[in-house]
Amino acid sequence: MDKLLTRKEFLSNLGSMFAVGSAISLFPWLTSCTEKGQKEIEGQVAKLGIIGTGSRGQFHIANLLVDKSAKIVALCDDYEPHLKEAAAMCPDAKLYSDYRKLLDDKDVEGVIICTPLNWHAVMTIDSFKAGKHVFCEKSMAYSIQECKDVIAEWQRSGKVFVVGQQRLFDPKYIKAMELIHSGAIGEVVGVRNYWYRNNDWRRECPSPDLERRINWRLYNASSRGLMTELACHQLQNGSWAMDQYPECVTGMGSIRFWKDGREVFDNVAVTYEYPNGVHMTFESIISNKHFGMGEFILGSEGTIDLVKGIMFSESPAYRSGIEQFLMQIKQGILSNSAFAGSSWSQEEASTDPGVRFTDKIITTDGSSSTGATNDGSVELAHAFCHAVITGQQPEKIVKEAYYATALALMGDQASHEKSTLYFKDEDRIL
Amino acid sequence: MKDLVISGRKVKRELLIALGCFICAVLINIICIIVYHSQWHEIFTQIGFTVFVAIALYVLLLIVRLIILACRKIFCKRNK
Numbered sequence: 001m002d003k004l005l006t007r008k009e010f011l012s013n014l015g016s017m018f019a020v021g022s023a024i025s026l027f028p029w030l031t032s033c034t035e036k037g038q039k040e041i042e043g044q045v046a047k048l049g050i051i052g053t054g055s056r057g058q059f060h061i062a063n064l065l066v067d068k069s070a071k072i073v074a075l076c077d078d079y080e081p082h083l084k085e086a087a088a089m090c091p092d093a094k095l096y097s098d099y100r101k102l103l104d105d106k107d108v109e110g111v112i113i114c115t116p117l118n119w120h121a122v123m124t125i126d127s128f129k130a131g132k133h134v135f136c137e138k139s140m141a142y143s144i145q146e147c148k149d150v151i152a153e154w155q156r157s158g159k160v161f162v163v164g165q166q167r168l169f170d171p172k173y174i175k176a177m178e179l180i181h182s183g184a185i186g187e188v189v190g191v192r193n194y195w196y197r198n199n200d201w202r203r204e205c206p207s208p209d210l211e212r213r214i215n216w217r218l219y220n221a222s223s224r225g226l227m228t229e230l231a232c233h234q235l236q237n238g239s240w241a242m243d244q245y246p247e248c249v250t251g252m253g254s255i256r257f258w259k260d261g262r263e264v265f266d267n268v269a270v271t272y273e274y275p276n277g278v279h280m281t282f283e284s285i286i287s288n289k290h291f292g293m294g295e296f297i298l299g300s301e302g303t304i305d306l307v308k309g310i311m312f313s314e315s316p317a318y319r320s321g322i323e324q325f326l327m328q329i330k331q332g333i334l335s336n337s338a339f340a341g342s343s344w345s346q347e348e349a350s351t352d353p354g355v356r357f358t359d360k361i362i363t364t365d366g367s368s369s370t371g372a373t374n375d376g377s378v379e380l381a382h383a384f385c386h387a388v389i390t391g392q393q394p395e396k397i398v399k400e401a402y403y404a405t406a407l408a409l410m411g412d413q414a415s416h417e418k419s420t421l422y423f424k425d426e427d428r429i430l
Numbered sequence: 431m432k433d434l435v436i437s438g439r440k441v442k443r444e445l446l447i448a449l450g451c452f453i454c455a456v457l458i459n460i461i462c463i464i465v466y467h468s469q470w471h472e473i474f475t476q477i478g479f480t481v482f483v484a485i486a487l488y489v490l491l492l493i494v495r496l497i498i499l500a501c502r503k504i505f506c507k508r509n510k
Contacts, residue, residue, distance in 0.1 A: 322459045322480065322483070325466070
């Protein structure tokens with residue numbers, strides 16, 4: 001698990017959000033991170049219950065413990081070792097092994113759901129019915145129908161709903177989207193996402209009886225594999241950059257390397273098509289980590305590397321050889337010697353080292369299954385606290401989360417069927 | 431206070447090391463021109479960057495030399 005953030009680090013994170021204050025009109029869900037938003041909840045706390053205290057649950061607990069606007073009053077898990085670990089982090093919290101009992105607790109105002117995917121919908125719906133505000137981890141639900149049921153119940157309840165799409169709060173992505181919407185890279189012509197790891201994605205399992213509970217990510221009954229666990233974050237990029245959603249998806253997947261009894265694919269390649277003709281790709285292999293994690297918005301005049309926070313120009317200003325060399329050392333980027341193009345001449349990849357568009361960038365290689373530091377998770381949890389206290393629903397978050405989940409689910413289905421699926425009109429609900 | 435005496439030999443040695451660093455920096459500049467397909471006149475026009483690289487190399491070398499010197503002194507002390 002990542003280290004506990006200090007109060008200073010937490011405030012520093014929020015400080016970086018204030019720097020994008022001018023972008024609030026473009027990104028209205030950031031209100032909670034502005035000075036005004038901070039003042040609104042001064043001296044008040046959101047009383048929260050955590051349902052699911054595994055690695056991700058403990059990651060949120062660690063972040064919330066340094067957030068003055070949060071108070072964890074209850075914890076719930078039916079796996080005792082996890083519950084004990086979480087209880088050690090917040091000894092004053094009440095402990096439950098049944099989430100329904102936690103929902104009956106009048107002290108709990110909002111819940112954070114960090115359980116396996118197949119539990120998201122039922123727990124979220126039950127939470128709304130119990131009058132609680134909900135922060136559910138991504139993906140929103142196991143199927144598109146479940147997502148629609150969740151949204152219907154949320155709309156009925158009038159409560160706050162937040163889903164764990166933390167890139168919406170990551171300063172790198174916010175700045176990048178601001179640049180893209182201002183036309184800095186011209187017209188968006190492509191979106192490329194990939195996420196490579198080299199590990200079996202397994203958690204240590206103390207007994208074979210617990211295999212399907214501990215390693216729930218590996219089985220179809222509880223997970224939709226790489227698409228809902230990894231792609232869901234990255235598929236948001238294209239829609240966010242272009243303010244539109246894909247029309248269709250095609251894909252393939254297989255179990256190529258980790259033939260250990262798992263049911264979900266260990267490699268997938270999926271392509272989405274937008275109404276404007278742009279294609280967005282997602283590739284993931286978990287038996288080779290050479291390329292790590294990458295997210296790129298390709299424009300007619302430039303490219304934005306969302307993960308590193310760098311903008312590359314299609315016609316970069318001339319730089320001398322030694323200047324390029326020194327910039328590459330400074331940015332820690334190795335030149336790419338890949339070749340592209342089918343013509344007789346070799347088309348070398350650009351050697352332009354690009355320009356960083358944000359200060360103090362903290363990048364992640366995407367290898368953590370729990371959560372990375374400074375990836376927007378802290379701010380997202382804080383936004384939830386703000387929403388619980390004020391009762392104001394952060395704008396657009398649910399819509400972004402719904403489409404990210406729907407795209408991930410469609411990608412998974414397409415790669416199982418090896419077919420092309422079209423986004424149905426009845427599924428465009430927000 | 432004791433006067434510090436820097437012998438001519440030492441000054442000459444430092445100048446030679448500095449010259450070596452400068453030549454290395456020029457070579458780096460030439461390699462960069464080849465690798466990045468830039469223009470040959472950069473050998474002269476980018477002299478500022480070349481001097482910067484030469485100073486960086488000299489400082490780096492100085493740190494390495496100081497570490498070696500410190501290790502030698504510790505080693506000699508132990509032998510004594």
